[in-house]
Amino acid sequence: MDVIVVGGGPVGLMAAALLDAAGVRVEVYERNSGPSRQSRGSTMHPRTLEVLTMLEGADGRRISDVLVAEGRQVPDAHFATLPDRLDYRGLDSAFPFVLHIPQWRTERILADALRARSVPVHYGAEVAEVTQSADEVRVRVGEAWHSARFLIGADGAHSLVRRAAGIDFPGTEPDQVGFGADVRLAEPVERAQYYWNLAGHVSVVPLTETTTRVFGLKAGDVGLSSVEVRRRQAEPFTLPELLDSLTAICGRDFGAHSPSWLSRSSNAGRHAATYRAGRVMLAGDAAHVHLPAGGQGLNVGLQDATNLAWKLAAEVRGWAPKEMTDGEAGYDAERRPVAEQLVANTRAQDALMHTFSPAGGALREMFSGFIAQGGEVNRRLAGVLSGLAVAYPSPDGAHPLIGTRAPDLPLAHGTLLRVLRPDRFLLLDFTTDGSLAGLTAAHVEVHAAPLPDGPGREAWHDVRVALIRPDGYIAYAAPSPAGLFDAIAAWTTPDHS
Template structure:
């Protein structure tokens, strides 16, 4: 099985952590305070913590911010694969209700992708600010029992063979130590956890002096997601839904350091250059300048500590893939941690988080980087190259569909061992089942076993899985992971021995508590 075949490198060793990367070893005699410590209450950390708590594990989420979730966030787009993950948690419809589904995604120049033909229940791009995603996930995490420690800064990290612990500076409340069986750093591009683990973050800045502004518009765009680019500038404008608009853009003629203040006239200028109008923008409540990096940690795991989201990888903003990739990291890691904590799976299952998600992070770096480089390149003939590329994307339907499937996250599949069924590792579509839909069945947080109609074994009780039959026509037996990827498959109805072996390999022995 793919989940147990990876070798464990020295970076993943689970013995006492005595290297400079992790500091002195923790005290194994110290009592565990929580099953999992999650550091960073952005979307990735909130989804991960909520998943684990919903599965019955104790989770403490540490966040250095003291107040409520900020609405001054950069991400604006939720793609189809992320909506499927939210659907598997009963959250998709609530998020869609506060967002704006759009049926076109403009990349650069006149290159436009069409999501309406995506093979998913969500054939659109949802425009909604990151803080809406965070509010939804935070409410779920609190309801599931996650303990929040706001205003707590990690100052030290230690590990041993049984757990990981952090020292927390909580201001007026003093300094405390928190110990968990595992720890996950979801604390962003400037990750304290990544630094404490001694992991480098190689890469470079791909574009500088990107400007963000929240403004009012006297003459809003007809489309809820206006975006365009020229040789000299690009801009996008998207609504928050409360009368405010997020405007993001860049001008080749105004390349300033991050700390330089932003004036409203600058925002109007690059918006007019790219979109032909500034929409009568006025009354800015917030403006900021930043640069975009392309970086990826070489490892996502060191002992009992993991990295996810921007702590593990950062990308250019092209295609809006950053937040989505982090949320899918969390969906991959959460069920694996749960299986190991329950004693149903060996520790080696956790190595597959990196072997599956690191290549995805690398691919997102490449695809988003290619888009932004093509948009801003100035070499001779670059304008013609943009025109030709845009024409190819728009005219050659298979090329456009492939690009949209990649950006949406639907095309990602995980590697499997030689001899595995061709469906293994692939994303499972939202199959019609006799009892409803697949992603409704996944809401129990367990593996789902889907069998052809009339299968005897589909009616056998097994607490390790949710049993379901196809509503009609299905010919394969599928064992589907909690993250919606196919763990194991067989043509038709497998033998009892083959099914028993697959269930034991992926979900543990039937007698496991």
């Protein structure tokens, strides 16, 4: 194999699907006996749906289209469960909403796509040992050893791959224990409801027509020692405990019954010291853990996989420059800062959600008022949670679009999201004479496009050529093609330094 992926959750499956679409030989090892049936990460933000658009599902539809057809669209998102919500309807995205869909459905759709493409996903195959040399990585499953040129560890917060690679996982110890459950309600709610008082907080969020996600924390479960947190997390969370917590905080238990998932959570905040060690890379929870606030974990993990897959595919296929493998445009350099920001924003939400005092209530009321006013606070928070504001570093003096995400621009044939592929750049030709049509190359595909206009597109007014990375970020933008050849060479020439 070119690449072995350890972990068959959504992040591992996403990485494998993108690698396969780029022509890389890949297989997945998952310790569980089959796909998960738990909801867990049930929130899909706009940027994640955008990157899922580049993959075809088993039935030929784009995976984002399959998910949207099966999920529940909500026009806004919460920050720290504050009463006033972030409005997604004005976002410059083909998916201006939050999609609620149980994680098991996302996992099933990705697994079906891999099965249709004959990509091996080995269930009941627990990796017990990992070693690497200058030329390969080897994993032991049972008594058998398997080798590949590279390894992706998408095996969760307690990642064996991370430990075997000697990668540190620094951060803060947990000091609280929350709860989460997917249940049926005898007294259903039509839309999300949030409760906060001195007894604790609870969120009640409809996922499907029959299933509701309930999560929260009791005030007495804050300020614990890390030892106490781990002891509490090891204890099963039960339906009677959930009902008692709902009654204490909400004044009623909604007639919750028939749980399909019951779990405890903590507010540990960590991220890997590096996302790459030799031929081993980390993605998803193996690379970062945090308070589950705003439904960001799964989304950031899937976006990790998107950033990593095309770069690793280029390295496998021999056209990746050093800058893209371990330089300023490398996977670690671009995605580890995103994890740092993720841990920071969930810590801020932790303070807003879990300061159960009159002062905490006043802080929530003030911050919620900032959101209600709209403007810069609302815009920035919506950009962070949706993933649309993520941008990567660009050289000094570069065009302001470079490093930012490209919106779903209309092209002469189709739209940007639907022509993105993980094995090539898109060269967008905004000139009126189509003068760039002859520049198609092995890793560059030219598309004529009308000049972008409309609200939010002001930064494009002087752009006549743009080079879009396989993950949808802008590698080059300029008023003329003068520096275009150097830009293409910088991104696709192996010996570029």
